[in-house]
Amino acid sequence: MPKARSRRSxxxxxxxxxxxxxxxxxxxxxxxxxxxxxxLICEEVLESKSEELTGNRIFDLQTxxxxxxxxxxxxxxxxxxxxxxxxRFGLCSNFxxxxxxxSFIEGxxxxxxxxKSSNINKFFILGLRLxxxxxxxxKLCSTLSLPFLSKSSFRHQEKAxxxxxxxxxxxxxxxxxxxxxxxxxxxxxxxxxxxxSVDGTWQRRGYSSLNGCSTIxxxxxxxxxxxxxxxxxCRTCKTNDNVRYKNKENHECxxxxxxSGNMEPVGIYRMFERxxxxxxLQYSQYYGDGDSKxxxxxxxxxxxxxxxxxECIGHVQKRVGSRQRKLxxxxxxxxGKGKLxxxxxxxxxxxxxxxxxxxxxxxxxxxxxxIAAFFIASLVKTKRCIxxxxxxxxxxxxxxxxxxxGLNLLTNLQLYLILS
Numbered sequence: 001m002p003k004a005r006s007r008r009s010x011x012x013x014x015x016x017x018x019x020x021x022x023x024x025x026x027x028x029x030x031x032x033x034x035x036x037x038x039x040l041i042c043e044e045v046l047e048s049k050s051e052e053l054t055g056n057r058i059f060d061l062q063t064x065x066x067x068x069x070x071x072x073x074x075x076x077x078x079x080x081x082x083x084x085x086x087x088r089f090g091l092c093s094n095f096x097x098x099x100x101x102x103s104f105i106e107g108x109x110x111x112x113x114x115x116k117s118s119n120i121n122k123f124f125i126l127g128l129r130l131x132x133x134x135x136x137x138x139k140l141c142s143t144l145s146l147p148f149l150s151k152s153s154f155r156h157q158e159k160a161x162x163x164x165x166x167x168x169x170x171x172x173x174x175x176x177x178x179x180x181x182x183x184x185x186x187x188x189x190x191x192x193x194x195x196x197s198v199d200g201t202w203q204r205r206g207y208s209s210l211n212g213c214s215t216i217x218x219x220x221x222x223x224x225x226x227x228x229x230x231x232x233x234c235r236t237c238k239t240n241d242n243v244r245y246k247n248k249e250n251h252e253c254x255x256x257x258x259x260s261g262n263m264e265p266v267g268i269y270r271m272f273e274r275x276x277x278x279x280x281l282q283y284s285q286y287y288g289d290g291d292s293k294x295x296x297x298x299x300x301x302x303x304x305x306x307x308x309x310x311e312c313i314g315h316v317q318k319r320v321g322s323r324q325r326k327l328x329x330x331x332x333x334x335x336g337k338g339k340l341x342x343x344x345x346x347x348x349x350x351x352x353x354x355x356x357x358x359x360x361x362x363x364x365x366x367x368x369x370x371i372a373a374f375f376i377a378s379l380v381k382t383k384r385c386i387x388x389x390x391x392x393x394x395x396x397x398x399x400x401x402x403x404x405x406g407l408n409l410l411t412n413l414q415l416y417l418i419l420s
Contacts, residue, residue: 056111056120058144061085073099090149092118117160121149125157169227176223177279183220191276195219195285197312198294200264207261214267214294219287225279228267230256268294272301284308289315317353321345348377 061083068081080100086107087094096107111120128137134154141148149157186192197217202209210233216226234254256263275281282302286295286309299307324345328334335341351373359366 058146068097073102073104075099075104076102078102088147089118090121090153091124091147092120093147121157122161125149125154126161129158129161172223173225173227174279176218176221176225177281179223180218180220180225180281188280191280191282193282193284195287195310196225196283197287198268198283199289200267200294202260202263207259209260212256212260212263212267214264214271216268216271216283219285225281226271226275228270230263230267232256232258262293264291265293265297269297269301272298272307282306285310287312290319313353313356316356317349320352321349324348344377348374351377 065083068083070079071081072079073081076099078099078101082098082100084096084098085093086096092109092111092113094107094109096105098105109118111118113119128134135151138148180194181192184192195218197219198214200212200214202213203211211229211231213230214228215224217223218225232254256266258266272283275283283298284302284307286298286307288295288309289312292309295307295309299305299309301307324340325342328340328345333339352370355369355373356366359369
């Protein structure tokens with residue numbers, strides 16, 4: 001008799017209860033639910049992509065014309081919209097859409113405007129100035145078949161950007177001065193003495209530049225406290241066609257007369273002179289780069305010897321390397337393999353900076369550390385000289401002078417390390 005087959009009960013399907021009846025999906029099948037989920041995902045992707053479409057793009061006008069030609073008119077719902085350019089100012093254009101079958105017309109601008117001035121022109125000119133370029137960028141626009149501003153419009157936009165930059169820079173420098181005062185909790189009616197790093201630069205090297213700049217940076221915060229831009233050239237005055245601008249009240253002419261090399265001390269004097277009035281600070285410590293021209297102009301500006309001069313260790317360290325490279329270039333035979341190479345100069349320069357920074361305020365220890373750093377950096381090369389001299393001596397070569405030189409260097413190094 002065959003074995004009776006055990007009957008297996010069917011699994012009861014869950015159709016919900018009073019707690020889940022409200023959240024039951026309306027989809028009748030699995031395929032319908034999948035289609036609904038996919039449609040929701042597509043909508044989310046489209047929304048995310050539409051949110052990301054910001055900024056500016058470069059389009060070919062023929063592409064835009066072909067796209068608008070297949071769109072439907074919102075009035076008569078017929079295709080055949082025509083794109084035309086009504087006016088143009090630089091990179092900004094005013095377009096209009098016309099329907100060929102009805103009287104529909106709609107105008108729009110290619111760039112947003114602020115006070116009748118397009119943003120794209122201002123941003124483009126600002127980018128050129130940040131890259132160090134000017135009106136000569138018309139070559140780039142002509143290569144890309146882009147319209148460009150005229151020279152007079154370009155200069156007008158430059159002046160507008162300059163006013164905004166000057167206003168923002170002055171506000172930032174005033175905030176930087178207030179931050180220095182907040183660090184020391186100084187009352188608003190008192191002048192605070194602080195240390196500053198001072199330096200100057202020119203538009204081009206060789207002391208023949210027409211423009212120069214001097215800046216003051218706070219030692220406490222590392223932010224710019226003041227800046228003075230100088231120039232002894234005025235384009236408006238030098239142009240014969242613009243002679244009528246000389247007598248205008250709002251015309252800003254050159255603010256410096258003299259040589260290019262003297263721009264730095266003059267700019268430093270102007271900034272120190274207005275420090276109490278504009279920044280409520282007294283620059284009592286002058287951190288320079290070794291050049292004493294600027295310090296000589298301001299050392300007695302607040303009183304007799306009221307400004308103390310301190311040297312920047314980084315600049316002193318840099319001069320050590322530059323002097324060694326200059327010596328290697330002028331003296332033949334110093335450079336080459338196993339001699340005064342650029343790598344060895346960088347090593348000496350770093351050791352020199354470490355020795356100075358580790359002994360600030362102690363001249364004796366600083367001197368000992370500098371000499372020790374020199375001997376330690378030269379230890380490998382000295383050992384090689386001694387090994388070569390000993391090998392030559394054992395081989396029978398006449399190298400008494402080299403041998404004595406190497407032994408003397410080693411003996412002096414050992415004695416110095418013991419005594420220090």
